Amino acid sequence: MSNLDDKLSKLGPIQLDALREVASIGAGNAATSLSEMLNNKIDMKVPKVSILPVDQVPEMMGGVENLITAVLVRIKGDINGGVLFTLDTSSANTLLSLLIGEKVNIEDSIGEIEDSALKEIANILTGSNLNAFSQMLDIQIKPEVPSLAYDMAGAILEVAFIELGQIGDYSLVIETEVSGSIAEEIKGHFFLIPDPDSLDVILTKLGVLVD
Amino acid sequence: MADLKVGNKDDIIITSGLGSCVGLTLYDNKSQIGGMAHIMLPECPSNRKQGKPEKYADTAIEILIDKLQKKGANTRGLEAKMAGGAQMFNFSNSNDRIRIGDRNIEAVEKILRSKNIPIIGAEVRENYGRTMELYNDTGKVIIKTVKHDNIVL
Numbered sequence: 611m612s613n614l615d616d617k618l619s620k621l622g623p624i625q626l627d628a629l630r631e632v633a634s635i636g637a638g639n640a641a642t643s644l645s646e647m648l649n650n651k652i653d654m655k656v657p658k659v660s661i662l663p664v665d666q667v668p669e670m671m672g673g674v675e676n677l678i679t680a681v682l683v684r685i686k687g688d689i690n691g692g693v694l695f696t697l698d699t700s701s702a703n704t705l706l707s708l709l710i711g712e713k714v715n716i717e718d719s720i721g722e723i724e725d726s727a728l729k730e731i732a733n734i735l736t737g738s739n740l741n742a743f744s745q746m747l748d749i750q751i752k753p754e755v756p757s758l759a760y761d762m763a764g765a766i767l768e769v770a771f772i773e774l775g776q777i778g779d780y781s782l783v784i785e786t787e788v789s790g791s792i793a794e795e796i797k798g799h800f801f802l803i804p805d806p807d808s809l810d811v812i813l814t815k816l817g818v819l820v821d
Numbered sequence: 822m823a824d825l826k827v828g829n830k831d832d833i834i835i836t837s838g839l840g841s842c843v844g845l846t847l848y849d850n851k852s853q854i855g856g857m858a859h860i861m862l863p864e865c866p867s868n869r870k871q872g873k874p875e876k877y878a879d880t881a882i883e884i885l886i887d888k889l890q891k892k893g894a895n896t897r898g899l900e901a902k903m904a905g906g907a908q909m910f911n912f913s914n915s916n917d918r919i920r921i922g923d924r925n926i927e928a929v930e931k932i933l934r935s936k937n938i939p940i941i942g943a944e945v946r947e948n949y950g951r952t953m954e955l956y957n958d959t960g961k962v963i964i965k966t967v968k969h970d971n972i973v974l
Contacts, residue, residue: 665824674838675952677967682910757910761967764838765950769909772841772861772921 617809618661618780626659628816629784633657633802636742637786640735640800644788647734648708652796655787664781667767670799671696674764679716681732682770683756685740688749689808692774693739695732696766697788697798704796705731720760729756735800739786743802747815774803782809825875827856827888834955839905841922843878843929843945844953847885847899847938848960854894855957858885862921863928878928886936901933902942902962902974904953911948922946942974 637654644652668674679702684692697705699717706714709727716724733756740751759766771781781803788798804812813819826834830853836844839859848855858881865877874880890896906922926945933940944951944964952965962974 668838759909759948761840761909762838762950762952765840765907766909767840768838768842768861769840769907769921773910 615780617806618782621661621782621813625813625816625818626661628818629812630657630659632743632746632816633659633739633784633786635746636739637800639738639742640786641788643734643738644731647731648705650708650790653789655789657784657786657800659782659784661780662783664771667771667781667783668764670785671763671767672698674762676763677717677760678763678766679720679728679758679760680766680770681729681756681758682773683732683736684754684774685751686754687751689743689751689804689811691802691804691808692770693736693753694767694770694801694803695735695798696763696801697728697796701788701796701798702728704790716760720758725758728758732756732758735788739800739802743812747812749811749815770801771803774805825856825858825881825885825888827854827885827892827894828957829854829892830958832957834957835952837952839951839953840907840909841905841925843903843905843922843925844951845882845885845929846902846953846955846962847889848902848955848957849889849894849896849898850900850960851898852894853957853960854889854892855955855960856885856889856892857953857955858882860925860929863924878925878932882929882932882936899938900960901938901940902955903929903940904944904951904962904964904974906945907947907949907951909948909950944972944974 641654677699678696680696744751784802786800790796834857836859843860846857860878861876863878865880906926908922954963964972
């Protein structure tokens with residue numbers, strides 16, 4: 611496998627800006643779909659594209675031991691890797707209550723309904739984001755069946771990054787923050803995690819490949 | 822993640838948020854010197870020049886034993902405990918590549934066997950995250966999880 615750390619160290623502001631451009635369109639699409647689904651206005655902030663030491667990523671979710679829900683969707687096609695959608699506990703409860711129509715507390719248990727509702731939300735976000743990438747870059751991306759976990763942020767992120775082939779010390783993170791206009795705050799993160807070779811494909815298609 | 826620490830009897834060594842990674846402690850009862858590694862992958866690829874050797878089972882265990890020896894531990898008296906190697910996400914089409922937790926456990930077991938270091942406690946596999954704490958005064962290891970009570974190894 612090619613060395614991802616080497617590749618990432620060569621990405622400059624031009625490459626990161628190009629990635630951010632595409633990610634912004636994806637986030638816009640995702641916000642529209644999610645707002646329709648929940649009948650509530652959901653906003654997505656302008657995505658942050660950054661190269662972070664892998665062990666710093668859990669800090670964005672409130673620390674290694676903070677409880678989060680995470681849906682991981684593997685992607686196959688012209689680019690491979692995965693997308694990870696995470697929500698903190700209270701945001702997951704808020705979103706689920708909106709969707710299911712009754713009060714939900716996932717700390718007690720995640721039932722079948724909550725499980726599929728969370729995966730559905732992740733599917734929508736993933737789909738709209740990936741559409742933006744496949745249209746803008748003219749590539750085929752096929753999402754696979756989502757998988758859900760509710761556990762410590764550190765454990766979840768560690769597994770997601772390792773399983774998706776990001777075995778370097780650094781990781782490319784395209785991070786979109788979800789926020790809602792509903793009474794309670796919704797805080798979520800959306801990560802696109804390409805494998806090392808797919809990063810080349812994306813950059814080539816964007817016309818900003820580095821040697 | 823991918824970290825490695827050794828300490829003497831007054832130290833407590835902690836690694837948080839173990840998923841598919843394996844937390845490994847090696848402890849020498851007599852000197853009360855112990856250490857912990859947070860192993861991410863089974864083996865260090867030979868073509869890999871960069872990256873931390875602390876994150877691969879084969880290289881991490883060598884470094885850990887070396888550091889324990891330098892600190893004054895009797896490496897022939899070492900006993901091992903391990904935790905982690907979980908599969909956090911369940912995919913229906915699980916293939917070999919995504920069984921990283923299992924592969925990490927197997928790699929650690931194999932290397933320890935070859936070095937005649939007994940594993941006297943393990944809390945591994947399943948599907949939940951773990952935090953591992955090594956108390957060097959007693960050699961006790963406490964495993965904390967979100968979904969279960971603490972486990973003492």
